[in-house]
Amino acid sequence: AIKAGILEIADVLVVNKADRPGVNRTVQALRMMLDLGHPASRSEFAGHHGQRLSPQAEPTNPTLSKLWIPPIVQTVASDDQGIDALIDAIAAHRQQLENSAQHATIEKRHIEIELYERLRDSLLARLLQDVPDSALSAAVERIQAREIDPQSAVREILTQV
Secondary structure, eight states: OTTTTHHHHOSSEEEOOTTSTTHHHHHHHHHHHHHHHOGGGSTTBOSSTTOBSSTTOOOSSHHHHTSOOOOEEEOBGGGTBTHHHHHHHHHHHHHHHHTSTHHHHHHHHHHHHHHHHHHHHHHHHHHHHSSOHHHHHHHHHHHHTTSSOHHHHHHHHHHHO
């Protein structure tokens, strides 16, 4: 999860099979990684879930105190343990999004991504209708033979259409 960058995009972390040995070490490691990587855990905050060092301490950047720190929920899905806590964590995150300007921004970004992906797919399908299979095969062979690089092959194919 660390290498894949999952912690950077997660809204809620779930440690399933929480009845197995080692779960406490896993949860502790996740907490430490979140504390180290989360902007709210730096300088004016103690490194524990965005709690300020003292109640009187005001953050230099008030936005940091509003940042969502992903909760870590332990579950045993096969026994339905922790599922209610997971549902509550997801609902809390949704509520936090709806109470902030983030919800509209995130929704807009998702719509943009979907629109661009659909546009890209449609344009590629339309383009490939006009490109003979033999041209693509020839380009692949030339790339494999190191006669041309992929970007140059793309340029050549596009000039033929």
